[in-house]
Amino acid sequence: MKKIHWLLSLLLMVSALANAQTDNKLLYGSEKVVWCGLDYSKVKCIGAEGFTDPDNIVDTYFNGWNKLVQSEATRYDVKKLYGFEGKVTDLSVVEKRNEMPKADDLVIDDSYSFEDGTVEEIISTYKLEKADSGLGLVYIFESLNKTEQAAHVYVVFFDIASKKILWSNKYEAKAGGFGFRNYWARTVLEAMEESGDVYSKEKKKFEKENYKLSRA
Template sequence: MKKRFLLIALLATFSLAMKEPDPKVFSTPTLVWCGLDFSQVKCIGPAGFSEPDEIKNRYFDAWNNLVLAESDKYNVQEFYMKGKQENDLSVVTERNEIPEVEGLVINDDYALEEGKVEQMISEYDLEDHDEGLGLVYIVEALNKNEKKAAIYVVFFDIASKDILWQQKYNESAGGFGFRNYWAGAIHKTMEASEKDYKKALKKMSKG
């Protein structure tokens, strides 16, 4: 059963990777950074997450604040070659209150069910933006057993709530201290996504 679950997860990830991005992802000059959505996250490996209440009540905000505070390193605008970046974390700030502390830490395999990302985006109502190109990182899992984070990088149309491009990444964590350890995986996700973004742009330009 475990092998079958892993195969399904791999096929789902491959399927996502094969989807072509909507041209709006590249042509829209301004990007609205919507933050890190932890509303459906699971922390896998109890030994690595001894204080789940701290994760929810402190670190969800800390990781989002870090991206904004260290914008030279977590340079969303530069990674995605945009002329302007605006920030609107209103939705993720509210959604990150959703997880129950009691069920946050598990020791089993975990993956978002098919269609869950689409459902989540359909519920997004940003406070300061009602149109434009949105970008959110939906964090599926922080896996201490594998020392990796699973994150969906999702570009979407704010007005229609249509997903324009989504990719799932499993990147290694690393860094001193709990916050920085998982922030390392977030940064590597940005770097990996940047490479895919530029490859897709080049392919589309040639086409």
């Protein structure tokens, strides 16, 4: 009986290692990424004095910031910052999800953070129009905090086919700039630069380790 348990444990371990290698190959070995945009579906705006027109935020700015990233692609350069050779833009999901927030509930003066499992729940609903497999990248915003002059955002890489999250880090990105649009757009760029630096270093490490294995 003990031998059977040992063999089962060994098989489970081997399976887990194989799955991890597959996930890492998709995460760090993909030449192309599907940019899914900025998801504000669960966001809260903290500090009433900084968000005086919540209806306009929902109707204009959520998808407006997505359009800004798309129109100023040389500044918000996903390919360059994360080190991909190709990029497909598919905003079909976030454009719909960004209509979900209710303006009456958007602005608060209290602290706010996602409940456990919120990011996983959001990703589980994603059904893209331009891709049914490959590596997806999305920014899921938790809060725009005028008091802290910063946004809290999850940068998420996921397997489009299985909707499994492969890499998720939360960033506090500082706001800045003239005008409401640019002030909060700055948080996108800061999150992109910071997470891109972290991801690129991890990708280089993965490539170096795989090169050593191939030479062994």
